[in-house]
Structures are given as structure tokens and as C-alpha cells.
Amino acid sequence: MAKKLPSVDVVLVGFGWTGAIMGNELTDAGLKVVAIERGSWRDTSTDFAVTFAQDELRYYFRHALFEEPARETLTFRNNGEQTALPMRKLGSFLPGTGVGGAGIHWNGMTFRFLQSDFLARSHNIERYGAGVMPDTMTVQDWGVTYEELEPYYDKFEYLCGISGKAGNLNGRKIDGGNPFEGPRSRDYPNPPLEQVYGPTLFAQATKELGYHPFPGPAANMSRAYTNPLGMTLGPCTYCGFCEKYGCGNYSKSSPQTTVIPVLMRKDNFELRTESEVLKVNLDSSGKRATGVTYVDAQGQEFEQPAEMVILCAYILHNVHTMLVSGIGAPYDPRTGQGVIGKNYAYQITSSVNVFYDDKIMNPFIGAGTMGMLIDDFNGDNFDHAGKGFIGGGYIACWNTGGRPIETHPVPDGTPKWGAKWKRAVAQSYLRTTSVATHGAVMSHRGNYLDLDPTYRDVYGRPLMRMTFDFTDNELKMSQYLTDRATDIARAMQPREIRVNARKGHYSIVPYQTTHNTGGTIMGTDPKTSAINRYLQSWDVSNLFLMGAGAFPQNPGYNPTGTVGALTYWAADAIRNQYLKNPGPLVQA
């Protein structure tokens, strides 16, 4: 029997980036806020100090910072004809758990989406005609524009202290930045990171080819920084342990280094850890959330009543929570009706290794977003006429850190073990860099999330079922990007290259990206979207959903910049509109 707790103004489900930002914004508005987090409290000096943070086995290969499938996972299949089976261990993506969420172990790549990304359906039809998208492609406009989000992108970038180079300041193009980006109201708070040799060679080659290289927008500090909340970050030391690791040096923006210490000290905020929210509770009308039910580590169930519920967990968990709480119509791929679970998307990646005999790359000197990239083939920055696909991606030479269990490239034709392998690894490690592609995935009718009929989690709830595969659009697009990356790699004048194209069916086994999106998408019509342009549930107006679940499809960038911007955008709408007059912010 659940123990009923005193009511609060707001309950946040999950305490990573979006929970921390939302908590800080709503406590500033004077509300009493409780955050409920399934994992444990974590802080830099205790949990990822420099005395032991650089540990590849523990953090990546034994998953110390990631969610545990034993406790919560999903089932997966490529299509509706197959029987979905559990993701028994992590592979393709690495959701976080614990205070700070995946904001602890990210690389820090903090992009803005293109203006045209927010208008993916209308823009593509306008430019290429209605036939450009097959009927099975369920791409939608977002219901919010780049221009509307710009101040909120800015706010998140200044919270984080992003190191980068503007390419478009209020419409004025700036050399050395990304000329394709939407206009920025001001420059990045910090200058770009320094670059090692590989990205420098990439920048030279892409410039010679007529492209527009620019430095990665990094949540790794290029210099000491104090953010608007008074939090201080130290300069990045280029230790090469960002993605899959916590930063021991207070040099990578995370909820812990930018928001949480400010929020924790407020009297109107409370954090409960080791507590898993089982469902959102509704009143008898089904139109109003009354709070959440959660279970703590001792197995005790609690009911936390609240005036507002905000789901701030990872997208997979937000969608799962909606499905098990019975909020909104579940999506049905046969009819195309329903919204919860609709338009699940991902990203499609490939790479080209670049091997030299005579050049030393020192790959171990790195930072999560150290690297140079081009946006010439992202979004609709290039003419898609006759190409047979829409969307694109960036092409980059990242140097995130040459951690050797993960990174020991060998040329084509090398055996996977034995003396020849050993020799090739020894020869190649210092003399290799790579060109990566990071491509969009459009939404498709058959790619979706629902509840699994067979498998259950430790709490007895059905696991979520993921049905996903790359379609022709993604495979053609990725091949196009891979061909461009191959040209660039050759222009870098190596001894040889190795092309690692992405072909065939999506596999949940090899790590690709933790950029899962959709399932609770935003939009302008409750028939085709789960939440309105302010991330408010169409069905339950005192319920808001943060995170990349809102993306109607997945553009060719890392998502966190947009997740942060959308969180500030929604917080602003709650503070300045909703609290004055609680109810739907958009009339259906």
C-alpha cells in the first residue's frame, strides 16, 4: 500500500539536465519542487575524481555510470514481423542513471539545429515538391521555430559555457564559424578548444575541397568560466576521458557543474534518490495528473501528490511512463492513429579511418568535442534534387581521446588477433585519425515504441518494445555522407584508408550514439503529436514532458543543445503563462 505524502507544487521525474534546469527555474518562481531520481547522488569529488576517473574498463566496458538492464531495459526488433527480445546488456546506446543523468557522461557536443530542421515537412515539400517524401515517412514540423528558440539556445549555452566560434552573428557571416547556422544573438561564451593534428589536417583538406570547416561547439572549457548562476568551471586539460566518463576536473558542463549546487541549497527544493517512479496518477476525469507513485530502494511505495508533474527522465523512460500510466492514445502503426510511441528515431553513423606512415596524431590528447567539422552536407544545406533522400549530417574529425580498449584501429585486411594484429595495432595507434559522419534519421510509420506483451521489469511493469530499422532514406543518405567522408579522407593524403559504412539492418549491438528521439513528439495538432509547442501534454494539461522525446524526427546533430533550449523555453511558458492561468497553453 502506497504511503501518501504531503502535496507539493511540482514533482520532477528524473534529475539530469532537464530536471536540474526545470527545478532551478521553477524554484526561482517560488514553487515547492520535489525531484525523484532512480539512481544515487553523485558528485565530482566522490564519484569521478581525477584520482580514478580515467578508467576505461570500469566506466565504459563495465558501464559504471549507465543504466542497468537488469533493473530496466526494453525489448527490440527490426520490424513488426519479428518477436522482440530483451536488450540484455547495453550496446547501441548508453542511457545514464543517477543524479546528473547522461549529462555526466556526454562528450559535450552542443549544437543548434538548423532553421529548416524545425520545418522538416513544409520546407522539404516547398523546395522539392510533395513527392519528395514517401507516404510511409511521417516527418512533421515541430510547431516551434529556430527564431523562437534562439534566446533559449543562448541561455543554455551560457549556462554551460560553450567553447565555439560563431558563424552567423545577427545575420552577419563570420569566417571560421559555421556559415549554415541560424543567426545568433551573440557569440559563444568561450573561444574554441585547441586542436590536435588530425582535426587540423581535416580542416586543411576540407577547405581545399571548398567546404567550410569550423570547430566543434564544446561543453569542454577552453578557459576558466563562471556561469550566470555563479558556478565556476576550470579549463579543460584535454585528458581524453569525456564520453562515457565523468569529468574529475570541473571542466565539462554537467548538471553537477552548472546548476545542481545552486538548486540544492534552496529551501523550496527537495531531491529523493534511489526512488523509481512507477506511474503518473490521474484523477477520475483522466484529464488531470494528481501526482506520481514511486518505490524506494527498500521497496516501500509512496504517492507524491503534486499540482504539476514534469517528466524529465531519458526519452525511453518518459515514453514508457506515459504508456504504463495510460496517458494519451498509444500509437498504432497499422492505422497511423495514436500518438504515444510515434516517430521513434535515432541517428545513422559511419566513419573512415585515415592511416599515415609518417605523421604522429597523438590521439590520446583529446576532449569530448575537440574536433573540426563541416556542415555542408547537413540538413538541407545542399541540393537534394534527384538524390532520393532528404536530410543529412555533419562530417567531422573528432579527437575525443584515444582510449585503447575502444580505439585501436587497424587497416583493412588485418586479422582480428595474433601477431599480425598486434603489429598493426602497434604501428597504427599514434598514426591514425578518422573522419566520422553523423546523420539524421527521419521518422517512419513502422518505427515506434509500445509495450512488450511478454517481458517485464523488476517492478512487474511491461518492458517497452522498440521496433526500429533504418529505411532506404537513411541508408542512401548515409552512403552519400560516407562517400563525401571518403573523399575528404583521401584529400588528407594518408597511406591508406578504411571505410566503415553503415549498411543493412539497424543492430542494437555496436555502440552508435545515445541519441534516441521521439515517442512523445511535439506538434500543432493533438491528433498527430503528444505534446504542444510548450511541451505540455495535450491530454493532461498539468503534465509536461522534457527531452528529446519531443523531436518529431532526428536531425543530423547531437541533441543536447536543443534539449536544453526546449527546457528553458518550456520553463518560460510555465512561469509566464501557465502559472497565471493553469490549463492548456494551446487550444486544440
Add this chain to the structure above:
Amino acid sequence: MPNSLNRRDLLLSATIAAGSAALPATSPQARTITGEVPWTPGDANRPDIAAGGDYQFLTADEVAFLDAAVARLIPADDLGPGAKEAGVTFFLDRQLGGPFGSAQSWYMQGPWDDGEETQGYQSRMTPAQMYRAAIKAIDAYCRQAFGDRAFSALSTDEQDKVLTGLEKGDIKLENVKAAAFFDMFLQNVVEGFFSDPIYGGNRDMAGWKLIGFPGARYDYRPYVSKHNQKLALEPVSLRGRAGWEPSKS
């Protein structure tokens, strides 16, 4: 005590004792935090380092197999020590006897089905169970195919032939999928060769010295702009850094 318990372990055992056995907890107890940023001086969520020198999980036959097999996957040669010399068998012993070996964090509920390759690992065996079964089956195969000799008694050419047969799935093993075992084994050997020496492999940082990885340093600022220069930085390990190193007793 070979692996002194850290804070998390202690809290974890308390949680298991008090709570549901079904909860594969990584976790301390539920906690309410308000009005402060909690921090305990001197408290560290330190790694569980491989202490002691005796094998704890592997049998003598398994050690013989692994010593022979890891020496073929990463052999000693003029470039330097191989996996055997780097302590990879000892690394595997500690890994298989620990949370990895028991698949502590994996979802291991039925029903079970092989599924498609894109659906990933679907064996009901934990890594420890798979190693145990596979080594037994490989030795049985070798005795049958090579005149009653176990794998470790074969010539290196014969050993390579067996390993290739496992890799390609040409050799069928009783109760274990040969290719699935080989994939896991090869991955674990690479882990043992390149992970920090605190886990028992990469002895004397042999793996890191082979390739020129400087290990667990954390500040490369002076070197970022030194393009195309061989830096020859001595590698460093996490070992010996701080109070979380268990005391010798």
C-alpha cells in the same frame, strides 16, 4: 581481505538484506536531500582493484587453457610481452569471479530465444558460465580431434587452427555457441591487455607501452599544439594514487 568493501558495497549489502532480492541494486538506500550539497570528506567511490595473487575463480585446467589461448590471441614477440605475460589470465579470473562474470547488471529473465543477430546477446549463460562450459567443451573437442591432448598441449599452429575454427563457428561445441564465446573472449582479452593495471592485466603497462598510450594522466595542455611530434610520455597507472588502495594485511 582481498577486496576491501567500499561505501557502495556496504550500503548495497544493507539494501539487499532489507529489500527485494529481485532488485539488482547498484544502490545505496533511498535518500532525501534538501538545503545542502552533501559531501563526506575522504569518501570516494573507488574502483574495485584486483588484489592478491591466487586464482579465485579459475580451475587449474582453465588456467592452462587460458594461458595458452591468450598467448595466441596476443603473442609475445620482438615488439614486447603478449597477453599471457601481461597477466590477462589473472585479469580474467577476477573479472569472471566478479559482477561481470555473474552478469550482475544484465537482464537475465526468460523466455529465451536466439533471435536475430541485430537483437544481440540472448544466451541464458552468464559470462562465467559461458567460459566454464566453453573451455570444457573446447578441451573435449581437442582431445577428440588431436589424439587425447588438451588445447594447452597442442602446438601453436594447432592452437591457431582451433581458435580460427571457433571464431568462424566451424567448430561446434556442446552447449555453447563457439562464435559467441570467441567474440566475448577476444573482447575480454583486449580489455585485459589495455585496461589499467589495477585490474590485474596490462602488467607493467605492457599494452600501453606497445602502442604509446600514456595511461591515466589528466593534463595534456602543454602538448596539444605539438603537432606531428612523438612525445614519448611515460605511462602512468591509477595504482598507488590515493587512500582507496587497500592496505596490505
